Amino acid sequence: MTMKGNHPTLILFGSFFSSGLRAKRTRVFILLAMVPVLLMLAARVMESAGTVSAGDVAGFFSHFMLSLYFQLLIPVLALFFGTSIVNEELDNKTLVYLTTVPVPRRAVLLGKYLAAILLASLLVASGFLLCFLAASFTRLGDPAAWEELGLFLGTSLLALFCYSALFSALGAFMKKSILLGLFFVFGWESVVQYFPGVTQKFTIVHWVKSLLPVPPGQNSFLIFQLQPSPPLQSVLTLLVAGALFLYIAVFIFERKEYILSDNA
Amino acid sequence: MTPVLKAEKLSKWYGNILGISDIHLEIRSGITGLLGPNGAGKSTFLKIAAGQLKPKLGALTIFGEPVYGNPRLFRRIGFCPEHDSAYAEMSGRGFILLLARLHGFTGAEAAAKAEKALGTVGLLDSQERAIKGYSFGMRQRLRLASSILHEPELLMLDEPLRGVDPLWRIRIMQLINEIVLIHQGKIFAKGDIHRIRGLIDSHPHQVSIRSPRPRPLAARLIGNEFISGVEFAADGRGLTVRTNQRDHFFTHLMGLLAEGGMDIEEITSPDDNLQAVFDYLIGK
Numbered sequence: 001m002t003m004k005g006n007h008p009t010l011i012l013f014g015s016f017f018s019s020g021l022r023a024k025r026t027r028v029f030i031l032l033a034m035v036p037v038l039l040m041l042a043a044r045v046m047e048s049a050g051t052v053s054a055g056d057v058a059g060f061f062s063h064f065m066l067s068l069y070f071q072l073l074i075p076v077l078a079l080f081f082g083t084s085i086v087n088e089e090l091d092n093k094t095l096v097y098l099t100t101v102p103v104p105r106r107a108v109l110l111g112k113y114l115a116a117i118l119l120a121s122l123l124v125a126s127g128f129l130l131c132f133l134a135a136s137f138t139r140l141g142d143p144a145a146w147e148e149l150g151l152f153l154g155t156s157l158l159a160l161f162c163y164s165a166l167f168s169a170l171g172a173f174m175k176k177s178i179l180l181g182l183f184f185v186f187g188w189e190s191v192v193q194y195f196p197g198v199t200q201k202f203t204i205v206h207w208v209k210s211l212l213p214v215p216p217g218q219n220s221f222l223i224f225q226l227q228p229s230p231p232l233q234s235v236l237t238l239l240v241a242g243a244l245f246l247y248i249a250v251f252i253f254e255r256k257e258y259i260l261s262d263n264a
Numbered sequence: 265m266t267p268v269l270k271a272e273k274l275s276k277w278y279g280n281i282l283g284i285s286d287i288h289l290e291i292r293s294g295i296t297g298l299l300g301p302n303g304a305g306k307s308t309f310l311k312i313a314a315g316q317l318k319p320k321l322g323a324l325t326i327f328g329e330p331v332y333g334n335p336r337l338f339r340r341i342g343f344c345p346e347h348d349s350a351y352a353e354m355s356g357r358g359f360i361l362l363l364a365r366l367h368g369f370t371g372a373e374a375a376a377k378a379e380k381a382l383g384t385v386g387l388l389d390s391q392e393r394a395i396k397g398y399s400f401g402m403r404q405r406l407r408l409a410s411s412i413l414h415e416p417e418l419l420m421l422d423e424p425l426r427g428v429d430p431l432w433r434i435r436i437m438q439l440i441n442e443i444v445l446i447h448q449g450k451i452f453a454k455g456d457i458h459r460i461r462g463l464i465d466s467h468p469h470q471v472s473i474r475s476p477r478p479r480p481l482a483a484r485l486i487g488n489e490f491i492s493g494v495e496f497a498a499d500g501r502g503l504t505v506r507t508n509q510r511d512h513f514f515t516h517l518m519g520l521l522a523e524g525g526m527d528i529e530e531i532t533s534p535d536d537n538l539q540a541v542f543d544y545l546i547g548k
Contacts, residue, residue: 011365019353093349097410100314100343101366102335254333257318259278260347 008103012111013118020119025084029077029120033127036068040134061135066152069131070208074124074159075189079181081116082167085109086253090175093260106250109168113246117164124156148213155211158238162204165245172252201229204241210234266328267292268418269313273322276308283308287322307346310422314343326418339367342416344407346423352396356387356406359395360413367414381413384439386432400427408436430471430514430533469510474530478503481528484520488513 006014020026043060046052052060086109089095098108132152136145166184170177193203200206210228229237267290274287284305300306311317312324315331315338323330329337351359360381364374382391385405395403404427411419425433474497475481482494482503490509497503507513510533520526 006365008366011362015354015358015362015365019351019358022353092351093345093347094351096314096316096343096345096347096349097351097363098366099316099335100338100341100345101363102337102339102368103366104335259317260349 008107009111009114012098012103012108013114016112016115017118020115025080026119026123029080029123033073033077033123034130036065036073037127037130037134039068040065040131044134061131065131065135066212069124069128069152069156070159070212071190071205073127074156074208075163075185075205077120077123078160078163079167079178079185081120082113082164083171083177083181085112085116085168085249086171086258087175087177090258090260095258096260105254109172109250109253110246113164113168113249116168117160120160120164121157124160125153128152128156151211151213155208158211158235158242159204159208162207162238162242162245165242165249166204169245169249169252172249172256204238207234207237207241269324269326270328271309271312271322271324274309274312274319274324275321276305276312276317276319283317284312307422310420314341314345314420339414340417342411342414342419344411344419344421344424346426348400348403348427350395350398350403350406353394355392355394356382356398356402356409357391359406360391360409363410364413369414377413381409384412385409386435401429401432404428405432405436408439412439430510430531431518433533434511434514469507469513469533471505471507471510471513472497472502472530472532473505473528474502475526475528476501477527481520481526484526485516488516490516 040061043052086095089098099105129149132149133140136149139145167177167181170181174180189203189205193200193205193209207229211231211234228234269289269291271287271289274289275285276283277285287305287309298306298309308317312319313326313331315334318332325331326337327340331337331341354362357378360378361374364377364381365371367374367377369377378391379388382388385408387402387405387409390398390402395406398406404424408421408424411421424436428436473481478496478501482496485491485505486494490507490512491505492508493506495504495506505513517531521528
């Protein structure tokens with residue numbers, strides 16, 4: 001037997017990424033990712049019809065769309081993709097195939113994590129790009145607009161990295177992790193981010209929002225009771241937290257005994 | 265000779281439920297059937313042997329090494345699980361190819377191994393189809409392919425014949441005749457494949473045949489010495505045949521099919537497994 005070839009993590013990444021592209025769930029998420037694009041196009045149509053002003057459309061993007069992406073779409077996609085890394089294997093009883101090959105469990109989790117995060121990133125980035133083009137097509141020649149897009153996409157990837165790692169750890173730890181994940185996204189994250197003092201720093205969304213530009217206007221969702229953290233600190237926090245969550249996910253997955261059948 | 269598999273004081277429980285208790289066992293080369301009544305702990309034992317469960321007490325070693333948390337050992341072990349589980353979106357070939365790559369084979373080697381394994385279980389024609397379109401029997405054969413593709417020294421099969429049509433059962437029995445086997449059934453039996461196969465072949469069998477015209481078929485079967493009884497299905501679209509000589513019966517049936525005029529939709533043999541042997545031996 002020749003022991004050459006790619007690393008098992010990369011083999012699993014390639015295989016689960018390509019099967020993920022064909023999965024029914026991905027098609028549902030494509031539709032979900034296109035909802036903001038449709039909303040943005042609708043705003044543009046209303047602007048053309050004179051119902052709303054150009055300033056309102058720009059405000060719509062910076063207020064509503066950013067909120068939609070960073071507080072809803074990204075955490076929800078990360079939740080479903082992250083928890084499914086292990087939970088899907090348990091629900092479909094397919095984990096046995098990946099744990100009876102000469103591959104360390106950490107390679108299995110990391111390969112599937114990479115596939116999940118790339119799928120989620122493509123969904124978010126494509127929707128975000130279309131949304132941005134619809135919102136900013138009058139200033140596409142302006143380099144600042146593209147810098148802004150780069151910032152949004154970079155922040156999206158960091159947010160996906162951190163949220164997906166957290167939810168993959170949750171999925172590795174417990175079978176019905178979606179409910180707890182939903183509570184985290186819509187309970188903890190949504191409420192605690194507005195708490196005064198340092199409490200809001202115990203949310204991921206605080207560090208994500210700290211990277212986004214604060215648009216003019218007092219009604220922005222980016223107005224904090226505490227000032228946003230410095231960008232470099234936010235980037236490092238998201239990277240370290242993501243890596244820590246991923247380490248915890250691997251730690252649990254390597255040690256936990258998964259029982260696929262109720263038959264003793 | 266060093267045992268292939270050795271269990272010492274092996275115990276496993278799930279909360280308050282006892283799976284197995286204080287098992288001492290040595291399995292050497294050859295073919296071994298693992299049988300016992302429901303709840304005896306066969307599944308638990310096999311899952312521990314396949315590294316899926318961790319023993320609470322005692323130890324289980326294969327080739328002298330512990331199994332749990334030792335993935336390297338699976339270069340030498342093949343495991344065919346009992347669950348009807350599969351990556352539905354993958355093609356049969358994609359699934360086997362993935363496992364071959366994970367076993368460390370390069371692209372070309374993996375392709376050759378996948379083709380050989382799929383050919384062995386008769387799935388080459390349907391290898392490009394998504395697994396979700398496979399029948400139960402095809403998925404069972406795919407699981408078998410997944411366990412033999414790397415030509416393991418030890419093959420562990422959990423209910424490998426369940427859901428497979430009678431003709432493929434015979435083929436699979438021939439196949440496992442070549443390999444060391446732990447065969448999960450319902451009674452403990454240790455011996456060579458001829459003994460297990462002999463038991464399976466000689467105990468009374470029931471074969472169900474679905475056909476829109478069962479009466480002409482019954483007329484062609486009744487009177488043969490290897491047929492001990494025929495019963496028609498209540499819906500009038502099938503019959504159940506009892507035979508003591510399964511191989512003779514199937515040979516005869518294939519002859520009838522080759523002659524033509526027999527419209528058969530499905531053949532199943534629900535008691536062609538070690539549970540039936542167990543029931544037969546204990547006089548159920």
